[in-house]
Amino acid sequence: MSINGQSGTGPHEFASPTTSGAARPVRRAVIVGGNRIPFARSGGAYTKSSNQDMLTAALDGLIARFGLQDERIGEVAAGAVLKHSRDFNLTREAVLGSALSAETPAYDLQQACATGLETVLGLANKIKLGQIDSAIAGGVDSASDAPIAVSEGLREILLDLNRVKTLPQRLQVLSRLRPRDLAPDAPSTGEPRTGLSMGEHQALTTAQWNISREAQDELAFNSHRNLSAAYDAGFFDDLLTPYRGLAKDSNLRADTTLEKLATLKPVFGKSLGAEATMTAGNSTPLTDGASTVLLASEDWADAHDLPKLATVVDGEAAAVDFVHGKDGLLMAPAFAVPRLLARNGLTLDDFDFFEIHEAFAGTVLSTLAAWEDDEFGRTRLGLEGAFGSIDRTKLNVNGSSLAAGHPFAATGGRIVASLAKMLQAKGTVEGRPARGLVSICAAGGQGVVAILEAL
């Protein structure tokens, strides 16, 4: 089959029927590769770019890398956390603006910061079930081009105005307008049920698990150092396509030092006074960016002469009751991972790479601390003791969100594509395929985690 889709599964051809759905065996879903645009600090290079612009750019880079021009992909799924109401069909619109076949269906998905990873899992499941042969998962977010809504008061007045018919009625509705109604309603990272920002929530968790400032700064430092080394080694040459003059993540500080990080003043946990540890250096900044991942059945990848980097083995979502303070807002992965590993008969020792999204350095360290805590293991996870600890040299080895930045929905795609490439390079370990764990926390007390394996 031509990689350009000139033959084979053309626009209106159908895959040959196999067996009825009930008897059809589950097959593997493989990661072919990925593409993202460099992540830009909010208010920077992508200030004038919309979510649709960035997602289209990320798609077009993926299409160019893998020769998918005019290809009808089984399905494309992506999403954004900060989304304009006009972007009700964001992903489909991005597909239509890309070099893919216009006959490629698409849907939007939204699960806060887990959006990107959840698109990977959902589409991989469809491939495993034989519903589709190819898919593109992705995510995009712009904190610069965020939607600003009118106030609730003005919104009600405008809707009422639309409903009434006569001029006197209209004037009457308009007379309800007060100056305060004209103040716009900007989005925030505050949790609707607690009013606390994500950073303030994490500050409480960080303090609860006694995570030191030094440990957080060290994690941030490693993130920058590892990401910088990855760029220098050309690791991102086939994972990234420049956009708007940016060829590297603009948040990356290759020359940062532990000393510099130590000088920063705390920005979250002000109520903790001198105990506050979370700074702009060990927290992710607001970021703009987009990422995509090409998924396929093995047959589709082979027929298109495309690489197969890794398989999507399994995934798990969890949520915590942060509203009543039972657990920290971003602690759901601490529960999701033990459940996922138990289902797959694995322990933390069976992994070669850990990709734990660095929403805040404190998030990663609190999660690791919980897993190493006997009481947490017994009382919260129902284990005999601590869940376990990880080899820190396997953690975020090519950097993570503290250095790269975190355009909410785009982080999952960034991690999955990078991890798949690392797994493929690693190959086999002690006779088994190299294995990696992805963990992403999300607003609303949620978390999504996944296992990938080299082929």
Place this chain on the structure above:
Amino acid sequence: MTDKYTTLVNQGVGKNIAKRLGLPQPAVLRRFKPGQPLVTGPVLVQGNTAGADELAAKLLSWDLDVRRHAVPREKLGAIILVLDELTRPEDLEKPVLSAAASLRDLGPSARVISISRPAAETASPAQSAARQGVDGFLRSLAKELRAGATANGIVLAEGVQSTSPSALAALRFFLSGRSAFVDGQFLTVATEQGHLPPDFEKPLAGKVAVVTGAARGIGAAIARTLHRDGATLVLVDIPASGDHLAAVANEVRGTALQLDISSADAGQRIIDHAVQRHGRLDIVIHNAGITRDKLLANMDHGRWTSVLNINIAAQLRINEALLASEHFRNSPRIVSVASTSGIAGNRGQTNYAASKGGVMGMVRASAPLLAANGGTINAVAPGFIETDMTARIPFAVREVGRRLNSLQQGGQPSDVAEAIAFLASDAAGGINGDVLRICGQNLVGA
């Protein structure tokens, strides 16, 4: 496509003023478009040799309007001067003066093409003189032609027929709009190798071609031209140019390979990508290059080595990998982009000219290595080409650079691309180790 001045002097008042003031009046050149006729009118074949007869018969078989004798006042598309059996300088007179009588009948963008033998390949002083005479004659005639007409020559090595594949392919190239900005140049057909394509509109069908520096300018034009001619493309550029590269790749339905060609494993990565993704590798176009201009007195280590490293050392390394690869043995083609700076020199470009001179040296010495597998390696040397790079040259300098050639204008990136596509084709298999200038017969240099 044409610069503003050329547009101005080709219409209405501007045309009159330019004529009265004796200003340069560059013509709008005939450039190739798919489906376009090969020539604009009848083709006059001059010469009484067997080679001339065979060639005329071949042109007839292409459905061209062929004349063996001039018809008075008939507009001509081309004059072909077959001078393949010259024995002494006196032999030149008859065909040359017959052609002279028809020069005024040449239409716009018409062609004069000579077919001769190499001066070096004869022991007879008189014969060598006659053959070398063709060189001076044709280059002078090229400077006399007007209205976008050009004169170029094909030099057939001893024993190579006028109807050999590469002789015919070179003839078609020179006759067509593909050679719009090639003027006063010779191509040597060294062997009878090569195959004419089943479809002249898709001479590169089924081929997999790599183009370096494909994100912009001449590289992007090469990609578009090779795609038009039927090739499947791998487009290479540095990671920092990846967005432009992706746009070109999506336009020509190729794959983008973000790669620094100066990295040690560049050749192997190019081969691996082409073979894994497209199943083969037939053509490599070394187009990527940089300039870091400085007078030699002010030259530093960084400017010198970066230019030499990217413009020539990287090509040498990649060629080594290609020649060692079992995937590059089926009549492979390499075409390198040199520069007229490398021939004539250019102030402020000692580093660049050294690198581009180096490209031509590399091509000459690599030719036998490629020939071992039925392959070829050639170079093109562009003169003043209208690109983003030349658009940044100060106005006055740019105007001088543009007008100082027989066609009184700058070339287009597509002009370079057309020559490359020709040299990369199967039909050009008999042309090896050659350098073709695409400069409108620039007044500086050879």
